[in-house]
Amino acid sequence: MSQSLTATHLRAELFKTLDRVATTGEPIEVTRPAGKVRIVAAASGNRLARLVPHPGTVTGDAADLANRGWESAWQPVL
Numbered sequence: 001m002s003q004s005l006t007a008t009h010l011r012a013e014l015f016k017t018l019d020r021v022a023t024t025g026e027p028i029e030v031t032r033p034a035g036k037v038r039i040v041a042a043a044s045g046n047r048l049a050r051l052v053p054h055p056g057t058v059t060g061d062a063a064d065l066a067n068r069g070w071e072s073a074w075q076p077v078l
Contacts, residue, residue: 002026002027002028002029002038003026003028003029004028004029004030004031004036005017005028005029005030005031006030006031007030007031007032010028010030017039018039021039021040021041022041025041025050027039027040027041
């Protein structure tokens with residue numbers, strides 16, 4: 001999801017915004033009266049290097065989750 005800024009805000013923090021786009025790879029949308037424009041970082045060769053960790057996600061073997069018994073934890077709402 002890209003962040004949206006006004007042109008005035010972009011002008012005030014241009015270099016900080018450009019550095020953020022370059023380091024995170026997340027695009028920035030700039031809202032103008034004539035429409036929106038997007039600032040996007042140039043694609044680098046290594047997409048895996050830009051992956052962001054997601055704490056709380058399940059890691060491991062998918063078969064372990066598929067074969068797990070959920071009956072004791074499942075409480076249907078009737």
